[in-house]
Amino acid sequence: MASKVLDGGWGWAIVAASFMAQFLAYGSPQSVGVLYPEWLHTYQQGKGLTAWVGSLVSGVGLIASPICSACVDNFGARPVTIFSGVMVAGGLMLSAFAPNVEFLMFSYGIVVGLGCGLVYAATLTITCQYFDKRRGLALGIVTTGTSVGAFIYATAQNELIMLYGLHGCLLIIGALALNLMACAGFMRPLNMPGYYLKQKAALERNTEEQIFEKPQLGDLKMTAGSTTATPEKTLGVKELLITIDAKDLAIQTMKKKGSFFSGFDIIKVIKEKRQAYSKYIHSMSEILQDQVMVAFCIGVFMFSLGAFPPALFIEDVAQSQGLIEEVSLIPLVSIGAIAACVGKLGLGILVDIRWINSIYLYAFTMFAGGVALLIIPLTNSYVGLQILSAIVGFANGNWSLTSYITTRIVGLEKLTQAHGIVMFFGGFGIILGPPVVGWFFDWTQSYDLAFYFSGSFVLLGAFLLTLLTLPCCNGKHPENDKPEVLYSSSCDKVASVA
Numbered sequence: 001m002a003s004k005v006l007d008g009g010w011g012w013a014i015v016a017a018s019f020m021a022q023f024l025a026y027g028s029p030q031s032v033g034v035l036y037p038e039w040l041h042t043y044q045q046g047k048g049l050t051a052w053v054g055s056l057v058s059g060v061g062l063i064a065s066p067i068c069s070a071c072v073d074n075f076g077a078r079p080v081t082i083f084s085g086v087m088v089a090g091g092l093m094l095s096a097f098a099p100n101v102e103f104l105m106f107s108y109g110i111v112v113g114l115g116c117g118l119v120y121a122a123t124l125t126i127t128c129q130y131f132d133k134r135r136g137l138a139l140g141i142v143t144t145g146t147s148v149g150a151f152i153y154a155t156a157q158n159e160l161i162m163l164y165g166l167h168g169c170l171l172i173i174g175a176l177a178l179n180l181m182a183c184a185g186f187m188r189p190l191n192m193p194g195y196y197l198k199q200k201a202a203l204e205r206n207t208e209e210q211i212f213e214k215p216q217l218g219d220l221k222m223t224a225g226s227t228t229a230t231p232e233k234t235l236g237v238k239e240l241l242i243t244i245d246a247k248d249l250a251i252q253t254m255k256k257k258g259s260f261f262s263g264f265d266i267i268k269v270i271k272e273k274r275q276a277y278s279k280y281i282h283s284m285s286e287i288l289q290d291q292v293m294v295a296f297c298i299g300v301f302m303f304s305l306g307a308f309p310p311a312l313f314i315e316d317v318a319q320s321q322g323l324i325e326e327v328s329l330i331p332l333v334s335i336g337a338i339a340a341c342v343g344k345l346g347l348g349i350l351v352d353i354r355w356i357n358s359i360y361l362y363a364f365t366m367f368a369g370g371v372a373l374l375i376i377p378l379t380n381s382y383v384g385l386q387i388l389s390a391i392v393g394f395a396n397g398n399w400s401l402t403s404y405i406t407t408r409i410v411g412l413e414k415l416t417q418a419h420g421i422v423m424f425f426g427g428f429g430i431i432l433g434p435p436v437v438g439w440f441f442d443w444t445q446s447y448d449l450a451f452y453f454s455g456s457f458v459l460l461g462a463f464l465l466t467l468l469t470l471p472c473c474n475g476k477h478p479e480n481d482k483p484e485v486l487y488s489s490s491c492d493k494v495a496s497v498a
Contacts, residue, residue, distance in 0.1 A: 010188065011130035015138050017186035018123035019145040021081060024180050025088050025119040027149030027156075028173050029057040029112060033315045033333040034157045038166045040316070045101045047316075048438030053101065054312040055434040056109025061117025062427025066420050068114075068121040077126035078187040080118050085180030087115030092174030096167040119180065122187070129190045143400075144344070150337035158331060287418050293409050295468035296359065297425045299366065300402065302461025304429030306454035307369045309437040310376070310392050311336055314385065317376065317447050324382050335386055336393030343397020351404055358405045359469050362398050366462035369395030373455030377448040402426070 028035075032054040039050050061068070072080050091111030098104040123142055131138040153173070160169035287293055310317075314332045318324045347365065351358045372391040379385055402422055410418040433454070440450035 008134075011127075011138065013186050014126055014130045014188075015141055017183040018127050018142040021119050021123050021180055021183040022142060022145030023149040023152075024177050024183070025084065025116045025149075026146040027153030028092065028177075029054075029116055030146055030150030030311075030337060031154035031157060031331070031333045032057060033312050034154050034161075034331055035166070035169075036312055037316050037319060038161060039101070039104065042166060043101050043104075046438065046442045047313075048435050048440075048442050050101055051309075051312060051434035051438035053104050053109045055308075055431045056105055057113040057116070058308065059427040059429075059431035060110055060113030061120060062423045062430065064114060064117050065121065065423050065427075068117040069125070071118060072121045072125045076187075076189050077122040078184045078189065080122045081184035081187060082181050084115040084118035084122065085178060085184065087118070088112050088180060089174045089177040091115060092170050092177055096170035096174070126187050126189070140345070140348070144341055147337045147341035147344070151334045151341075154331045154334040154337065283414060284417055284421070287410055287414055287421060290409065292359070292469050293406075293418065293421075295465050296362075296405060296409060297422055298468075299362065299461045299465035300422055301425040301429040302457055302464075303366050303369070303398070304426045305433040305436070306373060306429075306458035306461070307366075307392060307396060308430045308433045309450075309454055310373065310389065311396075312434045313437060313447065313450075314376075314389055318382060318385055320447065321380075332385060332389045336389045336396070339390040339393030340396045343394035344400040345397075346394075347397055348400050348404075351401055358401060358408060360466065362401050362405060363462045363466045365395040365398040365401075366458055366465065370455045370458035370462060373451050373458060376451045376455075399426075 036050065036054060039045075039053065040047065043050065068080075088111075091107050094107035094111070095104055098107055124139065127138050127142050157169055157173065160172055164172065288297075311333060314336070318332065343365075347361065350356055351361055369392050372388045372395070376385070376388050379388060403419055406418045406422055437447075437450040437454060440453060441447055444450075
């Protein structure tokens with residue numbers, strides 16, 4: 001029945017709503033480089049400490065992506081998007097009243113960052129549910145919302161700061177983020193989330209047994225057909241769900257054995273759960289035993305640590321070098337965002353050419369980005385910084401290759417677990433990168449050594465990734481020994497999703 005509504009109809013409303021959700025949520029965090037100089041001027045703190053704000057808002061969502069995905073699975077995309085709207089808007093508005101950088105790290109870095117992670121998981125999940133043959137095209141449109149948001153918000157925040165100051169800007173941006181709730185209204189679920197299925201099952205049994213009344217102490221040992229309970233106190237939600245699960249297990253026991261629900265059944269369930277977790281951990285360890293996978297994780301970490309800081313510091317670099325007195329009408333952050341959008345689409349097309357190795361293509365983008373980072377300290381013109389920002393931004397578009405490369409390395413069966421590992425390494429690098437660059441500036445009072453370090457780190461990552469994935473070093477071809485990734489249409493080829 002669900003297949004009748006796939007690849008069209010209301011699905012395009014889902015795409016539009018998801019695009020706007022990512023636009024509203026990621027607009028300010030992706031253009032945080034415009035806010036960074038204002039925070040330095042307002043709070044008069046070191047650049048290393050202030051940089052934690054921008055690194056946390058981008059990295060926390062990636063590191064917490066497994067938790068965000070679990071929330072969407074259990075509660076659905078619509079409630080999660082509504083809650084994330086409260087988090088993003090509340091975090092931005094709280095940041096307007098932040099008394100110090102430490103509070104800003106919590107309100108803007110952690111609260112807004114987690115809200116963005118929830119939005120990302122919800123929008124991608126609901127889009128995948130509504131599309132099959134055109135899933136790649138739909139996801140490509142949705143994920144460009146972050147880049148378009150960064151481009152527009154960079155200019156908008158600059159103008160709002162000039163008109164209303166930093167605090168007024170954050171209040172207005174926070175108010176705009178409340179529209180995430182309106183976007184959530186379009187996200188009609190196709191499949192009922194796990195939490196609602198459990199509640200529905202409880203309501204259906206309400207006509208047969210009094211589940212909202214606290215059972216006696218021996219209720220867990222009751223017969224499978226027993227419906228008696230002591231109406232003394234109302235159960236809490238947690239106790240209610242535990243009771244429901246216990247009664248579900250009792251019913252299953254009756255159907256299978258026709259015997260009493262005993263402690264042996266509980267032990268059996270616990271053992272099954274333990275075996276599932278053990279199997280999951282064993283699968284994770286197998287993934288990390290693959291040399292190509294480890295090399296790719298190292299490459300993603302080193303690229304994230306070195307290439308992300310320009311998005312935060314590039315405006316301050318231009319001002320500290322005297323190339324421009326204030327942020328221009330089209331900030332460097334906006335140029336980098338548009339270049340990243342072009343990079344996502346361009347690299348997505350290139351990676352589908354059969355003779356192009358996706359891992360070496362990723363390594364090439366690392367090399368190009370590393371060289372651009374090394375040239376930034378040598379640049380004496382604003383036009384030069386614009387060109388280098390575009391090159392680094394295009395290299396940042398290699399995030400669109402992560403899911404493709406991960407699939408080529410581990411296959412479709414382990415994609416979810418492996419992609420979570422890759423995102424963890426990427427998020428960890430993003431969190432560490434800006435503070436390290438800021439500490440270099442606080443130590444030397446110049447960005448030169450910081451960008452030399454970042455560029456060298458990225459180039460080292462490109463070299464290690466290339467070396468460790470060579471057939472002579474690895475003993476196998478990094479891609480050809482894996483099964484081909486099957487696409488449902490040519491649209492899936494063009495747009496890969498990070």
